Amino acid sequence: MKRTLIADLQKSTNKEVEIKGWVNAIREHGKLIFLEVRDITGTVQTITTAKDEPNFKTAKSLTKESCIRIKGKINPRPKGTENKNSPAGNVEIKIEELEIYNKCPALPFDLENKDTSEDIRLKYRYLDLRRPEMQNNLIIRSKIIKVIRDFLNKEGFSEFETPILAKSTPEGARDYVVPSRTQPGKFFALPQSPQLFKQLLMVAGFEKYFQIAKCMRDEDLRSDRQPEFTQLDLEMSFVTQEDIIDLTERLLQKIWKETLNTHIKIPFPKLTYDESMKKYNVDRPDLRKNKNDPKEFAFCWITDFPAFDKSEEKGKLIATHHPFTHPEMQSFNKNPLTAKSIAYDIVLNGTEIGGGSIRIHEEEIQSKVFEVLGINKKEQKEKFGFLLDALKFGAPPHGGIAWGLDRLVQIILGVESIREVIAFPKNKEARDLMLNAPSPLSDKQLKDVHIKLNLPKKK
Numbered sequence: 001m002k003r004t005l006i007a008d009l010q011k012s013t014n015k016e017v018e019i020k021g022w023v024n025a026i027r028e029h030g031k032l033i034f035l036e037v038r039d040i041t042g043t044v045q046t047i048t049t050a051k052d053e054p055n056f057k058t059a060k061s062l063t064k065e066s067c068i069r070i071k072g073k074i075n076p077r078p079k080g081t082e083n084k085n086s087p088a089g090n091v092e093i094k095i096e097e098l099e100i101y102n103k104c105p106a107l108p109f110d111l112e113n114k115d116t117s118e119d120i121r122l123k124y125r126y127l128d129l130r131r132p133e134m135q136n137n138l139i140i141r142s143k144i145i146k147v148i149r150d151f152l153n154k155e156g157f158s159e160f161e162t163p164i165l166a167k168s169t170p171e172g173a174r175d176y177v178v179p180s181r182t183q184p185g186k187f188f189a190l191p192q193s194p195q196l197f198k199q200l201l202m203v204a205g206f207e208k209y210f211q212i213a214k215c216m217r218d219e220d221l222r223s224d225r226q227p228e229f230t231q232l233d234l235e236m237s238f239v240t241q242e243d244i245i246d247l248t249e250r251l252l253q254k255i256w257k258e259t260l261n262t263h264i265k266i267p268f269p270k271l272t273y274d275e276s277m278k279k280y281n282v283d284r285p286d287l288r289k290n291k292n293d294p295k296e297f298a299f300c301w302i303t304d305f306p307a308f309d310k311s312e313e314k315g316k317l318i319a320t321h322h323p324f325t326h327p328e329m330q331s332f333n334k335n336p337l338t339a340k341s342i343a344y345d346i347v348l349n350g351t352e353i354g355g356g357s358i359r360i361h362e363e364e365i366q367s368k369v370f371e372v373l374g375i376n377k378k379e380q381k382e383k384f385g386f387l388l389d390a391l392k393f394g395a396p397p398h399g400g401i402a403w404g405l406d407r408l409v410q411i412i413l414g415v416e417s418i419r420e421v422i423a424f425p426k427n428k429e430a431r432d433l434m435l436n437a438p439s440p441l442s443d444k445q446l447k448d449v450h451i452k453l454n455l456p457k458k459k
């Protein structure tokens, strides 16, 4: 017999079916036992009575969250006892066969208790993810990604993967590094974003690229960040800032329509960086009329960022966006230090959800920008020789944007932290409590990668 999903049970009233899933709740009433069974599509009530001794006995031995199979007949539920919250709430199954696939011991936490500490939830994430809220969060996340893929495919984009074992890309954070076994003393860096790869894909002539990309940044943890996070990363050739803004707006509009059935008005308001700072004293203003309304979505663009900013290191400059951002040439030619850049951020309700820029496609300008940043010719060649070379070979004008996907999903779902929309996040101290990672390496592993530890003294 083929398994029926719980959401499809209604269609088979009065028929014999087989369902598979987990024991969501057990209610014993003397000679009656009700087992509420849950699968990914919903819950349904099943019943056995003391008259049916073998099944009654098995049901009596069951525990919550055990994994089971039930065969039986679907009957309509008596009037007034229907459960409106379930797609199978108006039917019930009279158990004829009950098989236990796997019994569940006492749970480390009550799945229905909303106050469980986050560390416990993360340690037993596979149980936490059984909760309908978490399943909903991740399924909506998957739907959003599907909307993105469908939309961008229709617009002529191709999806490419880029390496994880890579070289430092200056996105402004520390790199996570991976030691090389075969090349002693050398390290890969995990990408802080696919920035240079996507630019090289433009040099290669693909014209429209996107990726749902993992990015790794070893930052001091602020409360709601993750050391690894997901970006929607995209890049286009032969475009202006306006083209990227327009594409972003249409895609956001589509996502809001498909997931929240909400129409958002485009184009979004635009403010220059100077205007925003003057008027709101921040570069990511919250333009909601009523800041307590969870259904209000106020998008805006911030443009014309200063190209460079003072670094913590005295006398040094850093790129406000990143060093591959095209400066606005009139201001750059006048005085690089006060130049503007062709960079833009998309802001939603006071949160920066994405940022991008038109890139430098001319080798001389890229080299000049590196110089302004205090990177001399020798260092340029060592670190970015491949890019400077590539730009010489007929590189097209290009630009793009990246969105923080976790944050976007969080805002759409209106949940408290990005950890609620990531299947296996790290905790606030950047630890994976389920895997217990990071963890020490064996002496053999350390030796293999030519590493001797020099640990800080224990206090």
Ligand code: ASP
Residues within 6 Å of the ligand: 171, 192, 193, 194, 195, 234, 355, 356, 357, 400, 401, 402
């Ligand atoms: N790579 C940039 C970032 O991660 C985004 C972009 O310029 O496309 O911030």
